[in-house]
Amino acid sequence: MVIFVKTLGTLKSLEEGPKVMRLEVPEGFSVSRAIEKMGLQDWEVGLVLINGTHGTKESILQDQDQLTLIAPLVGG
Amino acid sequence: MPGFTYRILEVDLSSGQSKVIEYGEEALRKYFGGSGLAASILLDRFDSSLHPFHPQSPLIFMTGLLTGIPVPCGCRVSVCTQSPLRIWGEANAGGYWGPELKFTGFDGLILTGKAREPSYLWVTAKGAEIRSAKGLWGKGTFESTEKLAGETDPKARVAAIGPSGETLSCMAGIITGGREARVMGRSGPGAVMGSKNLKAVVVRGDQKPCIADPKILQDATKEFLPNLKFVEGLSKFGTASVIESKEAAGVLPVKNFSQAHWDKAKKIAGPALVAEYLERHYGCYSCPIRCGKDVKGPEGPYAGVVGHGPEYETLSAFGSLVLNDDLKSLIHLNFLCNDLGLDSMSAGIAAAFAIESNLRGYLKEKDGLDLEWGNAQAIGVLLEKIARRQGIGAIFADGVEKASRVLGKKTEAFALHSKGVEVSLSNPTPTVSLALSWATSNRGACHLEGFSHQVEGGVPFPEMGYTKAMDGTSGEGKGRMTALMQNNMAVFNGLGLCKFLFFARVSHEILCKWLKGLAGWDLSSSDLMEVGDRLYNLKRTYNALLGVDAERDVVAPRILENLRPGKPISEGRKLFFDMRKEYYQARGWDENGIPTREKLLSLGLEGAAEKIKRKSKPFLSPRPQSSQRIKRTGP
Numbered sequence: 001m002v003i004f005v006k007t008l009g010t011l012k013s014l015e016e017g018p019k020v021m022r023l024e025v026p027e028g029f030s031v032s033r034a035i036e037k038m039g040l041q042d043w044e045v046g047l048v049l050i051n052g053t054h055g056t057k058e059s060i061l062q063d064q065d066q067l068t069l070i071a072p073l074v075g076g
Numbered sequence: 077m078p079g080f081t082y083r084i085l086e087v088d089l090s091s092g093q094s095k096v097i098e099y100g101e102e103a104l105r106k107y108f109g110g111s112g113l114a115a116s117i118l119l120d121r122f123d124s125s126l127h128p129f130h131p132q133s134p135l136i137f138m139t140g141l142l143t144g145i146p147v148p149c150g151c152r153v154s155v156c157t158q159s160p161l162r163i164w165g166e167a168n169a170g171g172y173w174g175p176e177l178k179f180t181g182f183d184g185l186i187l188t189g190k191a192r193e194p195s196y197l198w199v200t201a202k203g204a205e206i207r208s209a210k211g212l213w214g215k216g217t218f219e220s221t222e223k224l225a226g227e228t229d230p231k232a233r234v235a236a237i238g239p240s241g242e243t244l245s246c247m248a249g250i251i252t253g254g255r256e257a258r259v260m261g262r263s264g265p266g267a268v269m270g271s272k273n274l275k276a277v278v279v280r281g282d283q284k285p286c287i288a289d290p291k292i293l294q295d296a297t298k299e300f301l302p303n304l305k306f307v308e309g310l311s312k313f314g315t316a317s318v319i320e321s322k323e324a325a326g327v328l329p330v331k332n333f334s335q336a337h338w339d340k341a342k343k344i345a346g347p348a349l350v351a352e353y354l355e356r357h358y359g360c361y362s363c364p365i366r367c368g369k370d371v372k373g374p375e376g377p378y379a380g381v382v383g384h385g386p387e388y389e390t391l392s393a394f395g396s397l398v399l400n401d402d403l404k405s406l407i408h409l410n411f412l413c414n415d416l417g418l419d420s421m422s423a424g425i426a427a428a429f430a431i432e433s434n435l436r437g438y439l440k441e442k443d444g445l446d447l448e449w450g451n452a453q454a455i456g457v458l459l460e461k462i463a464r465r466q467g468i469g470a471i472f473a474d475g476v477e478k479a480s481r482v483l484g485k486k487t488e489a490f491a492l493h494s495k496g497v498e499v500s501l502s503n504p505t506p507t508v509s510l511a512l513s514w515a516t517s518n519r520g521a522c523h524l525e526g527f528s529h530q531v532e533g534g535v536p537f538p539e540m541g542y543t544k545a546m547d548g549t550s551g552e553g554k555g556r557m558t559a560l561m562q563n564n565m566a567v568f569n570g571l572g573l574c575k576f577l578f579f580a581r582v583s584h585e586i587l588c589k590w591l592k593g594l595a596g597w598d599l600s601s602s603d604l605m606e607v608g609d610r611l612y613n614l615k616r617t618y619n620a621l622l623g624v625d626a627e628r629d630v631v632a633p634r635i636l637e638n639l640r641p642g643k644p645i646s647e648g649r650k651l652f653f654d655m656r657k658e659y660y661q662a663r664g665w666d667e668n669g670i671p672t673r674e675k676l677l678s679l680g681l682e683g684a685a686e687k688i689k690r691k692s693k694p695f696l697s698p699r700p701q702s703s704q705r706i707k708r709t710g711p
Contacts, residue, residue, distance in 0.1 A: 014313055047548070054547075070324060073322055
């Protein structure tokens with residue numbers, strides 16, 4: 001299946017701007033595995049949005065899901 | 077003795093007399109320093125018959141245990157007093173003023189009385205001298221700071237009020253460093269300073285505190301430094317780094333908290349600010365994070381002025397909150413608030429409230445202002461009027477709670493405050509504990525007293541078992557977590573440490589090592605949490621004596637709606653009150669939010685328990701009429 005992943009607030013996305021990555025992943029793929037596949041460490045992600053709705057790192061993704069990974073909101 | 081000087085300077089501004097109060101190590105172990113030690117003094121002297129503007133109502137500046145000590149972020153100082161909003165008043169700032177105060181050889185200052193004329197206090201190791209500031213009354217903090225450093229010592233540090241403090245605005249803060257603008261902003265301490273005819277406190281010292289074992293201190297710091305990787309975003313882009321993330325998460329407040337998203341967020345975010353306007357990175361005393369972003373004023377009266385650039389809270393307050401995406405105007409409004417001595421968070425909420433009141437037809441008197449969403453020019457004029465209590469500025473000068481009483485009951489729904497202090501700039505929809513934190517914060521709607529939403533959002537607090545992001549939309553377990561985080565943050569206030577160390581995941585083990593190095597104390601994480609619990613209960617007792625109870629531990633209807641967007645408000649209300657019920661239980665308070673005698677005694681607060689027992693009905697002296705207050709603005 002295919003998912004689309006956007007990162008926000010990580011140092012890389014702050015410096016280079018957010019990008020949307022298209023990933024081909026197997027069925028039953030979790031958010032935490034997507035974090036790993038994106039080359040991020042677990043601590044770099046605080047909030048998770050799946051199709052704009054709040055999810056968790058344990059959430060299982062579906063085909064065509066739009067996943068947004070947001071760094072912990074350190075700042076305000 | 078190491079760490080502290082164990083001396084506080086008390087100055088009676090009426091008589092000019094001063095005395096040194098000495099105290100022992102026991103008080104420091106029990107309350108730490110900063111707002112903890114100040115709370116113990118203010119509660120000891122509590123007198124319900126004293127209005128905050130009564131000359132004998134004390135205003136206390138207090139350094140923390142680690143203020144001015146060479147540990148990361150040991151820079152902060154607290155100011156504590158009875159807030160003009162008739163609640164516990166506390167504000168804190170970083171920068172260099174707090175360390176400099178400690179270097180005078182005094183841990184803190186207790187100020188009572190009222191100077192005969194506009195004055196400033198010049199504090200050195202020799203003591204305090206009251207000097208005339210007649211020529212500065214009515215002037216902004218930037219000019220005042222420059223002139224006072226020129227009059228005293230070029231290396232002196234200045235904490236000054238602006239016109240808003242002189243006119244006793246409940247949104248008036250105390251600005252340290254002039255254009256550097258590290259601000260003691262929340263809950264109106266600038267007004268109490270203004271009521272004492274005190275324009276500024278200028279400090280200069282060279283007495284570095286003694287440290288019990290510098291090697292322990294240094295080793296613990298070395299152990300901590302790799303954690304700076306957690307805050308690299310703050311170092312590069314400042315607190316504004318989170319604007320786009322917050323927008324995506326539905327946290328950025330838009331149009332006075334009435335919308336969840338705004339497609340202009342990128343235009344006012346940290347990367348844009350840094351790319352276009354950064355002059356230099358700024359670090360407070362002993363700070364390796366350096367989240368400050370100094371900018372140069374691009375236009376208008378502050379063109380060419382280099383100073384503290386707008387932080388996240390200010391950018392959202394005058395940006396997304398009022399639909400203004402013009403970064404130049406945001407830099408201007410930030411400078412303006414700092415110069416006028418206004419808390420930019422409260423001022424932004426007040427501006428949004430004024431605009432919404434106007435557009436809904438509740439603001440009958442326009443005073444020539446076109447108060448529309450996105451009109452930054454009108455907001456600038458409104459801020460000037462607020463600070464000087466001119467025209468319609470007088471309606472908003474004491475914050476949105478009081479303004480809503482003038483404009484009508486229907487405006488209460490979107491007057492966003494708790495206990496009269498305006499909310500901070502985050503929407504609690506995806507981190508619901510923030511609403512509880514606001515409602516139960518001792519100094520009014522503050523996010524920093526609890527920082528609970530950070531734990532929900534994934535910043536760990538492992539000492540209490542919180543190691544990963546929580547379900548931010550659920551209220552379950554949030555009462556306990558919020559209480560624990562408030563205790564934890566009270567420790568930071570007592571230590572004089574910046575709370576951004578929490579973002580850098582400083583452990584209690586490191587904090588204990590720093591205290592061991594500083595003072596030779598052997599403390600554990602549970603000792604820290606007990607002190608935090610004690611400090612929180614001290615301040616709550618102070619509030620309870622002023623009549624604060626469950627009735628005031630609430631948030632505005634719009635916030636309740638936002639807890640469960642698109643659903644009946646009853647659902648948000650239920651979520652909120654369920655969290656609050658759990659919170660009171662976790663705290664050991666009764667169902668009316670009052671600390672029980674058993675709770676206070678368990679924390680060694682016998683004096684507080686006795687005061688609560690004696691309290692029957694609070695006697696609140698009437699607040700002076702606004703006309704009386706305005707009379708006191710001139711020299």
